[in-house]
Amino acid sequence: MTTATATEVFDQLRRHLSAKLALTGSFAGRGAVEAAAEGARVTLSDGRRVLDFGSYAVTLLGHRHPEVLAAVRRQLDTMPTATRSLANPVAARAAGLLAAHLGGALPKVHFGLNGSDAVEVAVKLARLATGRARVLAVRGGFHGKSLGALALTHSPLYRVGLRGCAVEVAHLDPADPRALARELAAGPVAALVFEPVQGENGAVPLPPDVLRAWCAAAVEHGAMVIADEIQCGLRRCGEPSLALALGLPVDGVLLGKPLGGGVVPLSALVCSERLYAPLDADPFLHSATFGGHPLSCAALPPALELTDRLAGHGRALSALLDTGLAELRARHPEAVREVRGLGLLRGVDLDTPARAGATVLDLAARGLLVSPCLGRPTTIRLLPPLVATEAELAEGLGLLDAALLAVTTR
Numbered sequence: 001m002t003t004a005t006a007t008e009v010f011d012q013l014r015r016h017l018s019a020k021l022a023l024t025g026s027f028a029g030r031g032a033v034e035a036a037a038e039g040a041r042v043t044l045s046d047g048r049r050v051l052d053f054g055s056y057a058v059t060l061l062g063h064r065h066p067e068v069l070a071a072v073r074r075q076l077d078t079m080p081t082a083t084r085s086l087a088n089p090v091a092a093r094a095a096g097l098l099a100a101h102l103g104g105a106l107p108k109v110h111f112g113l114n115g116s117d118a119v120e121v122a123v124k125l126a127r128l129a130t131g132r133a134r135v136l137a138v139r140g141g142f143h144g145k146s147l148g149a150l151a152l153t154h155s156p157l158y159r160v161g162l163r164g165c166a167v168e169v170a171h172l173d174p175a176d177p178r179a180l181a182r183e184l185a186a187g188p189v190a191a192l193v194f195e196p197v198q199g200e201n202g203a204v205p206l207p208p209d210v211l212r213a214w215c216a217a218a219v220e221h222g223a224m225v226i227a228d229e230i231q232c233g234l235r236r237c238g239e240p241s242l243a244l245a246l247g248l249p250v251d252g253v254l255l256g257k258p259l260g261g262g263v264v265p266l267s268a269l270v271c272s273e274r275l276y277a278p279l280d281a282d283p284f285l286h287s288a289t290f291g292g293h294p295l296s297c298a299a300l301p302p303a304l305e306l307t308d309r310l311a312g313h314g315r316a317l318s319a320l321l322d323t324g325l326a327e328l329r330a331r332h333p334e335a336v337r338e339v340r341g342l343g344l345l346r347g348v349d350l351d352t353p354a355r356a357g358a359t360v361l362d363l364a365a366r367g368l369l370v371s372p373c374l375g376r377p378t379t380i381r382l383l384p385p386l387v388a389t390e391a392e393l394a395e396g397l398g399l400l401d402a403a404l405l406a407v408t409t410r
Contacts, residue, residue, distance in 0.1 A: 006029075006046070010022045010026055010033075013025065028364040028369075029364070030365060031046070038064050039063060039064075039385075039388075040062050040063075040387060041063075042369065049367070050364070050367040051367060051388075051392060051396050053368060053384045053388075053396050054369040054370045054381070055369070055371070057199065057231045057236060057371075058257045059262040060257070060258035060344070060386055061258060061303060061385060061386060062262060062385040062386075064262075064263065065262065065302075065306065067302040067305075068260075068262065068299050068302050068306070069263060071298045071302045072261075074298065075294055075295050076295060079294055081293065081294060081295070088297075090294040090298055091294065093301070094109075094297035095111070097301055097304060098304070101304050102240055102270055103244060106250070106251075106252065106270045106271050106272055107272075108271050108272065108273060108275070108276035108279075109269070109270050110268065110279065110286070110291070111293075112288060112291055113265045113266065113267060113291070113293070113296070115143070115254070115256040115267055116143075117267050118230065118254040118256055118267040118269045119143045119152065119228065121269055122252050122254060122271070122275070123135055123167060123190075124286055125224075125275050125277075125278050125279065125286070126190045126191035126223075126251075126252075127167075127191075128278040129274060129275055130188075130224065132189060133168055133190060134169070134188060135167055135190055135192075136171075136183055136189055136191070136193070136223075137152040137154065137193050138154065138171060138172050138198070138206065140154050140375070140376075141193075141195050141198055141228070142200035142201065143195075143228055152167070152169055152193055154171050155200075155374075155375040170183050175210070177213040177214070179214075180192065180213070181217050184217060184218075184223070189223045191218075191223055191224040191225070192214060192215070193228060194206060194211065194226075194227060194228065195228045196232055196243055197231070197232040197237055197242065197341065199381065200374065200376075201373065201375050202347035202379035202381070203341030203346050203379070204340055205342050211246065215249050215250070216249075219249050225248065225249060225251050226250065226251060227250045227253050227254065228254045229242060232342070233254075233255050234258050234303075234304075235307040235311050235314055235343070237342040237344070237345050238315065238342065238343040240307070241253050252272065252275050253269075254267070258303065259303060260303065261300070261302060261306070263299050264299050265296060266293075266296040266297065266300060310386040311386075314344060314386045317390070321344070321382070324393070324394070324397040325339045328404065329348075332401075332405070335351055335407070335408045336349070336404065337349045337350060340379075341382075344384050344385070344386065345381070345382075345383060347376075347380070348379065348380045350380065351378070355407055356372065356378050356380055357377070359404060359407050360380060362406055362407055363399060363400065363403045367399060382400075
């Protein structure tokens with residue numbers, strides 16, 4: 001792609017999408033745009049190649065993994081979409097594999113295209129199955145920006161200008177094991193929804209003892225327990241499901257982002273028969289034209305197999321991150337306030353939002369893409385892929401070291 005073509009891209013962004021998106025992209029790419037990608041690297045229109053430890057957790061398997069591409073291409077050459085009248089074997093196989101991947105205790109699956117899709121259907125089913133309206137979520141949590149999911153999202157930043165959302169929600173203090181019991185005493189609750197690791201809140205793991213207390217109280221009350229693992233699941237944080245690995249009595253696990261192998265959009269609710277009962281009674285109660293899309297579902301089998309195959313390498317990368325980030329914090333005590341997270345989902349919390357923003361831009365200029373946290377603007381999120389080499393991880397940490405040094409000495 002030529003420089004002139006990149007200029008045209010920014011002009012089209014300003015005209016037809018958002019001038020602010022164009023400005024942000026121009027700063028991050030120094031006038032270039034993304035042109036190609038493979039593995040942990042993105043090639044820009046000016047020929048530069050940068051490391052991608054961002055992409056909002058989608059590229060857990062990197063960009064264009066050949067095994068995922070091959071599966072999607074085979075489906076593209078046979079039947080890329082569904083009639084919606086006939087049964088589709090690709091979606092059926094994907095559902096069976098996904099239920100088995102989580103151990104088989106949650107046998108039912110509903111497919112969507114993004115995280116909000118999964119959140120919306122889970123909350124809808126919980127309210128219908130229990131006959132109750134109120135939902136409990138967690139302070140600092142993020143569950144999407146469609147109106148129902150937005151009600152569960154904690155930060156008011158995402159609701160500016162909106163008078164209210166359709167779901168009645170109370171947000172629990174994650175430091176308070178008794179918070180849920182008090183809400184249950186206040187009235188009937190349909191569901192408890194939580195992220196085991198809050199990604200948008202700066203990679204904050206919720207305390208396992210608090211989650212156990214909350215889930216036990218919810219089960220006793222008859223409320224559904226739903227783990228939103230759209231960002232932290234599928235071995236991003238080491239386990240196929242963190243909630244199931246903790247032994248929590250969940251009725252549903254929400255998955256997305258890397259579920260389509262970093263190639264196609266795909267999300268899912270994997271759940272109990274009790275939660276799924278309204279859809280068993282009426283399979284058209286909640287549907288979407290592209291839900292269970294064959295081209296997306298074709299990516300799921302290789303994506304699941306690859307995350308399992310690379311799990312050991314992921315643990316090794318996580319250990320290197322532990323060491324490297326601890327050393328960075330020690331070298332930059334004036335800037336780095338805290339390092340949080342689990343596995344390949346990490347947050348580096350800086351002293352001010354301005355310094356965090358400057359670091360994100362400096363990193364992009366040096367050749368490392370990361371994800372900021374809109375809900376916690378002091379935090380930089382690191383999301384290296386499972387396919388990153390140890391050398392690439394060391395390179396990324398070196399670039400972060402250099403950027404922190406630059407922004408603290410200006």
